[in-house]
Amino acid sequence: MEKIKTSIVGGSGYAGGELLRLLLFHPNVEVQQVTSERFAFKLVTRTNPNLRKNTTLKFCQMDELKSCDVLFVCLPHGSSSKRFEQFKSLAPKIIDLSADFRLNKKDGFVYGIPELHREEMQKTNFVSSAGCNATATILALYPLFKNNLVDLHKTVVEVKVGSSEGGNKFSESSHHPERSGLVRSFMPTNHRHNKEIIQELSFGEKITVHFSATAIEMVRGVLATCHVFLNENLEEKDIWKIYRKEHGNEPFIRIVKDREGIYRYPEPKLLIGTNYCDIGFEKDPNSNRLVVISAIDNLMKGAAGQALQAFNIMHSIDETTGLDFPGLHPI
Numbered sequence: 350m351e352k353i354k355t356s357i358v359g360g361s362g363y364a365g366g367e368l369l370r371l372l373l374f375h376p377n378v379e380v381q382q383v384t385s386e387r388f389a390f391k392l393v394t395r396t397n398p399n400l401r402k403n404t405t406l407k408f409c410q411m412d413e414l415k416s417c418d419v420l421f422v423c424l425p426h427g428s429s430s431k432r433f434e435q436f437k438s439l440a441p442k443i444i445d446l447s448a449d450f451r452l453n454k455k456d457g458f459v460y461g462i463p464e465l466h467r468e469e470m471q472k473t474n475f476v477s478s479a480g481c482n483a484t485a486t487i488l489a490l491y492p493l494f495k496n497n498l499v500d501l502h503k504t505v506v507e508v509k510v511g512s513s514e515g516g517n518k519f520s521e522s523s524h525h526p527e528r529s530g531l532v533r534s535f536m537p538t539n540h541r542h543n544k545e546i547i548q549e550l551s552f553g554e555k556i557t558v559h560f561s562a563t564a565i566e567m568v569r570g571v572l573a574t575c576h577v578f579l580n581e582n583l584e585e586k587d588i589w590k591i592y593r594k595e596h597g598n599e600p601f602i603r604i605v606k607d608r609e610g611i612y613r614y615p616e617p618k619l620l621i622g623t624n625y626c627d628i629g630f631e632k633d634p635n636s637n638r639l640v641v642i643s644a645i646d647n648l649m650k651g652a653a654g655q656a657l658q659a660f661n662i663m664h665s666i667d668e669t670t671g672l673d674f675p676g677l678h679p680i
């Protein structure tokens with residue numbers, strides 16, 4: 350198979366850098382260009398030091414981009430849609446990691462969670478990769494909403510997130526003395542990802558998801574704790590069956606619910622660098638509350654890994670190609 354020529358726009362950022370790491374080792378891919386305005390003409394290893402001895406590529410500016418087969422766009426929200434016409438003229442296929450095209454199939458983009466949109470991805474040229482917190486939440490709750498098993502207006506989700514979610518631009522809140530050791534509630538309501546979650550978990554009827562986000566002492570990772578209230582009197586074995594039916598054949602979803610040991614439920618730390626989404630649950634013995642817990646690496650299943658999974662699907666390549674790292678333990 351001839352190699353697919355790809356370029357990354359915004360490769361000096363955390364999501365673009367992670368994508369570069371993955372694409373350099375993908376057997377069907379050639380990385381043609383990587384852009385950064387700040388670091389133009391410098392080696393990509395200036396901002397991605399983990400890639401030393403693996404590439405001699407240098408950053409170029411966005412205006413120097415040449416035609417390629419697939420453009421991965423890793424720009425901040427708002428920047429990507431502004432340049433959409435330029436990007437479209439450069440590549441027949443675009444995978445965008447920002448929030449610009451995630452809602453309402455804007456400009457023909459397919460929402461980028463493969464587990465929900467695999468068939469559409471096989472036919473599309475444009476994928477809008479899903480938000481990281483949205484990915485963790487949607488994958489955790491999809492089996493329950495799809496099968497209409499929960500109260501549609503009582504769901505409460507709390508995500509705990511690491512600092513790399515905020516990208517590599519520093520700010521007052523990311524300054525080390527202010528960020529280190531914190532547990533900071535930064536978006537108790539009104540998080541941007543809430544709309545994506547509602548879009549993907551709605552199956553005809555209106556739903557409500559009460560969503561909050563808290564920053565914690567962690568570099569990579571999202572842990573979503575989702576409280577739902579069951580419509581029916583289901584036992585844990587019934588819930589197992591439903592999750593197995595919906596997610597059992599998914600290469601990157603693991604149901605994690607052990608009776609013993611210290612890793613009984615999903616933990617983001619174990620997923621660093623992997624494309625897995627681990628999902629666990631426990632039924633409250635005293636009520637109809639079910640707690641579903643999911644974990645991902647925000648830069649992998651929440652960004653670059655999921656984008657590469659979509660790329661593989663769009664090109665009829667085995668979905669797991671370039672994504673087989675199982676993680677590290679201990680870490």
Ligand SMILES: NC(=O)c1ccc[n+]([C@@H]2O[C@H](COP(=O)([O-])OP(=O)(O)OC[C@H]3O[C@@H](n4cnc5c(N)ncnc54)[C@H](OP(=O)(O)O)[C@@H]3O)[C@@H](O)[C@H]2O)c1
Nearest residue numbers: 359361362363364385386387424425426447514516517652
């Ligand atoms: N971090 C995550 O966990 C995560 C997860 C899912 C999705 N995403 C999305 O992926 C995109 C990139 O996120 P990131 O975390 O990688 O951000 P980041 O670390 O801040 O990187 C942003 C990239 O865009 C470039 N850029 C071009 N024009 C820019 C502008 N006007 N302002 C700022 N940067 C500009 C930056 O490089 P130059 O300034 O050198 O050109 C840099 O390469 C965002 O839309 C984000 O929402 C991120």
